[in-house]
Amino acid sequence: MKYATDYGYEIKPVYGPRDVEGLEYERDLGDPGRFPYTRGYHAQGYRSRMWTRRMTAGLGSSRDTNAVLKKYREMGQHGGICVIHDRVSSSCIDADHPLARRENGVLGWPGSSLAEFEELMDDIPLTGQSITVLGCCAPSTLRLAYVVALAEARGVDLAEIHGSVTESPFGNVFGQTDVQPFDLDMKLFLDASEYIVRNGIRMRAGLVGQHFQESGGNNAQALAIELSMLKEICGRLVAERGLEFDDAMRVPYQLVSIGTRFFEEIAKVRALRRMWAKMAKEHFGAKNEKSCQLLIAVHTSGRTMTYQQPLNNIARCAIETLAGAMVGCTALDNATLDNAYAEPSALAARMSLNTQHIVAVETGVADVVDPLAGSYFVERLTHEVETAAYRVLEEIDALGGLVAAIEKGYIETMLKREANLKFQELNSKERLVVGVNHLVIPPEEEMFQVPVQAIEVSDAEAIAKRMADWKKTRDMAPIEASVRRLHADAEKGDRFNLMPAIIDAVKAYATAGEIMGAIRLARGLSYDPFKLIRCPYEL
Amino acid sequence: MKVILSMIGLDSHTTGAEVVATLLRDAGFEVVYLGTNQTPAMIVDAAIEEDADVIGISLHASNFALVDDLMDLIEKHQLTDVPVVCGGHVPPQQIERLLARGVAKVFPPGSSGNAIVDYLAGLACRA
Structure with missing residues (x-):
């Protein structure tokens, strides 16, 4: 067994006053609601507002996913919905694309047009709960346009809608790869973020540290990546889009991964709050206290959900949920016991949501804010992970920031090294995982068969056929006009905001493939990233 | 022994494939890693061009x-002497189905590095 944090600092058998010698309460912790917000943003904690308890949905057709969302509501998911795109729409190609036919609705929602979003949200309110849609950066502008269009169609005030439907381009480097080039993803992400700010929309944008950590990164690296994402995005919104920092900071939220290393996970999130508060004030000169309060949502780690003895994952999920609750997250979505098999079955989803409900209402954990503050161990860990993270952050800064560090291969190398290290630690049993490299049982002794929730090839084909048939029923004149306008706008340079033209095209029922294709053509790229289909319009 | 290692379709969960690529290279195998967005046809073309001894496919549920x-393409190109080995999140029912379909071996999550290396070394002996 290894007595060390996942970023390699030794863990001692006992901690005492000397481990927190330099700690000054007002300077380093502060009461909840006071700078530097190590202890959280609300004096009353969960008493003023319970965290949003949600599950990610997305499998099969839009109608299938709609039914799952309604089921989750019955299971007590009232604070917000969370939907993830399938791989086809994540990449902004259409369901009838030659490469899509076997992948539609696989591990996500096939959201490549407004018609799909309308079906997804059928009988589901846009207000009174947060609307979160995840799944790669490329479709971010489309998802925002779907929300704008549906709000208008329903006569809902856009300012009443909250949640997050946009995602930063950095996921592309951390295992959430869409097929669009990084610079195009970045441009469109900034367009969406700027549009949100300038139109007083309350939607957030996800800077998803979770992807980095789920790809193998350690806690200190994850913190450094999360902060450098914020620095890069806020910096660009100020420098390139002319926004005030305090306005730009209304947009980002951070989605962090929480694994089974209980105290280390808690220390990481406490350090993130403190580090961001300082960066907001010292680097960006925040005038508004709100800008120092980074909104943090938690995803309990899918990577820790084992294939072997899947019922063990219920225990892991509970431990991770407890950590997420203790650390004062705003929203939490759980991995599920069948995470290593498929999308969550109804049984697994209910288990995970109930895990959150149990932690929220039975344990008393939600009654007191930041209950571990003052623990010699937790305060020491918070300080150490912060120190280790600053070291990585300095290296990223020295390379010219996160985008430059990615271009130089620094991040990829770091991530690969770390993923290999974790694999070696399992192989050598320095780290034990029950059922995987410790207390292993033969497959025939597995007493529980996971009910696998998967879609058939015929389902994927049906989604493709429906898209092809539906395309023929559309009124083509407004689509062509809107796509032409979009193409013309996209030729006006990176800083010309394409959101208005994208919203027009979405409202006319142009598809993801058509919209992204027109933008690609204007940038000298092929209409289809796979070069298998041609642009159906004269542009 | 030359191994083609690839993602298949639009899946971008590459961590497993990349860890296995490093593992096999360290164990002395020659590895050609094709990366993401590979169609079955692209993988078969690469196997022919590289004269691969084995094809490894990473799957994510x-x-x-x-x-x-x-497997159809492999049969069509008479490459049946090149075993296909899959690894990743594959439910037991699918493992049975894939083996019946002609896949030589499936390594589920949690498989040890030694198990993978030993299996491929065994294939090399038989070749």
């Missing part, structure tokens, strides 16, 4: 039908 397409 999906895309099993694309492995069927791959």
